[in-house]
Amino acid sequence: MLRDLFIGLSENQLLNRAARNYGLQLGAQQVVAGTNITEMMDSVKELNQAGIACTIDNLGEFVYDKSEAIRAKEQILAVVKAIHEQQADAHISLKPSQLGLDIDYEFCREQIKEIAEKASRDDIFVNLDMENYPRLEPTFRLVNELSEEGYTNIGTVIQAYFHRALKDTRAYRDMRMRLVKGAYKESPAVAYQKKQEIDENFIRIIEWHLLHGKFTSIATHDDRIIDHVKRFAAEHDIERDQFEFQMLYGFRKDLQLALAKEGYRFCTYVPFGEDWYGYFMRRLAERPQNMNLMVKQVFNKKTNTVIGLAAGAFLLGRLSKRGK
Template identity: 70%
Template sequence: MILKDFFIGLSQNQLLNSAAKKYGLKLGAQNVVAGTNIAETIESIKELNKHGISCTVDNLGEFVFEKEEATAAKNQILAVIQAIHENGVDAHISLKPSQLGLDIDYEFCKENIKEIVSAAHEYGIFVNFDMEDNARLQPSFNLLDELSENYDNIGTVIQAYFFRAEEDLHQHKNYRLRIVKGAYKESPEVAYQDKQEIDKNYIKLIEWHLLNGKFTSIATHDHNVINHVKQFVKENNIPNEKFEFQMLYGFRKEMQLDLAKEGYNFCTYVPFGQDWYGYFMRRLAERPQNMNLVVKQVFTKQTNTMIGLAAGAFLLGRLTKKK
C-alpha cells in the first residue's frame, strides 16, 4: 500500500507534472505515449495495426474545471475521430467525463460527450467511457445510461476494487465492457484494499461477463490472469469474437505481439498528448510490478532523478505526519 500511495502521490504532484509536460520527450515520454499530436498518434496506430493489433485512443487530460478547457478537449477528440476515419485505421475512442466538463456542469458535459458519440456513430466508431474515482463513478454511469437511449456505439469500464462492481457489471451486461482492477486511491468504505481480494473479484467479474455479457475487454499485463482466461474460454467454448486482451502502449510489447499472433483479439490502449505524467504514475500505482516492465524502456537518468527527489519528499512527509 505504501508503494501505491507513493505513485498516487506522484501523480498529483503539480511541480513534477509541469516538469513532465515541459521536458516530456527528454524524460522518455515517447515510450509511454503514442505521440504528442494526432499525426504522430495515427502513425503509431498504423504500426500496431500492421501486427493485427487494434487501438483505443485516449486524449490525455482530466479533472478539468474551466469550460474552455473542456471544449478544447472535445474538439481535439472530434479531430481524432475524423483522423481515424480518414486514415482508415483500426481504432476507437476512450474518453474521461471529467476532461469534458463533469466537474463543471453535468448537462454541459453530457452535450460535449453526445457530440463526440454522435460523430463517432456516423463513422461506426466505438466510444468507451473511462471510469475515474468514486466521486465521479455514478455520474459517469448516468451519462452512459442516458446516452445509450439514442446510441449503441458506447461502453464503459468496470473497476474490480469497488464493492459495487458486480452490481454495475450485471446492470450493464449488454454493453461492451473493459474490466480493470482500478487505479485510484479509494477508501475502505467503498473499495477493497487487499490485493488478493481485488484479484479474486477481478477474475470473478471477467468470468461472469465472458459467460453472460456482450463483449469483454480484459485489461491486464498479468500473464497469470491471461493464462487463466485462455484456459477458461477454452473450457467454456467461448469464441474469440466475444473478447479481447488489452494492454497499455509501451508495456509488455512482446506479449502484445505474441497474443495477436496466437489469434486473440488484441487492443492497445494508446494515450497521446502532453499531459502524460499523472496517467503514467497511476498505472504504476495500479500495479507496481509495471515498474519492472518498463523501467529499461521508459526511465532515463533525468526521470530517475525526478522520482528520487519526489520519493524523498514523500517519505519525509510520511515521517513528519507520524511525529
C-alpha cells in the same frame, strides 16, 4: 506504501505542470504515443499492421475551466476524424472529467454527446473511462442517458476493486465492457484493499461477463489472469471474437504480439498528448510490476533523478503535514 506514493504523485498539480514542461524528454515516449495526432496515428497504424486494434486516449488532467474542456473535445473530435479518414482499426477512450464533469454535469454531457454523435456517424466506438469513486455514479448516469438517447456505440469500464463491481457488471451486461483492476486509492468502505481480493473479484467479473455479457475487453498485464481467461474460454466454448485482451502502449510488446499471433483479439490502449504525467504515475501505482517494466523500457538516469526528486517532494510534503 509504494502504491500510495505514486497515486499521490499523480494528483500533484505542481509536478504535473513541471513534467509537462519537459515534454517527453524524460523517457515517457516509450509509453506515450507522441504529443500530437500525427505521431499517435503513426503508432496506431504500426500496431494495426501487426494485427492489433487500438483504443486512443487524449491525455488530460485537472480540467476545471470550460474553455480547456472544449479544447479537449475538439481534440477528440479531430482524433475521430483521423480514425475515419485513415480507416484505422481504432476507437476512442475518454475521461468525463477532461470534458467538464467536475465543472458542470450538463455541460459535460453535451460535450460527450457531440463526440458520440460524430463517432456514431463514422461507426466508431466510444468508451467512457471510469475514474475515482466520486465520479462513478455521474459517469454511469452519462452512460445511461446516452444509451436512452439511442447511442449504441458507447461503453464503459468496471473496476474490480470496487465491492459493487459484480453488480455493475450484471447491470451493464448488454454493453461492450472493459474490465480492469482499478488504479485509484479508494476507501475500504467502497473498495477491496488487498491484491488477492482484487484479483479474485477481477476473475469473478471476467467470468460472468464472458458467459453472460456482450463483448468483453480484459485489460491486464497479469500472466496468471491471461492464462486463466484462455482456459476458461476454451472450457466454456466462448468464441474468440467475443472478447479481447488489452494492454497499455509500450508495455509487454512481445506478449501483445504473441497473443495477436495466437489468434486472440488484441487491443492496445494508446495514450497521447503533453499531459502525460498523471497517467504515467497511475500506471506505476496500478501494478508494482510496472516499475520493473519502466526501469527496463523507459527510465534513463535523468528520468530516475526526476522521479526520485518528485517522490522526495511528495514524502516531504506528507511529513510536513504530519508535523503541523
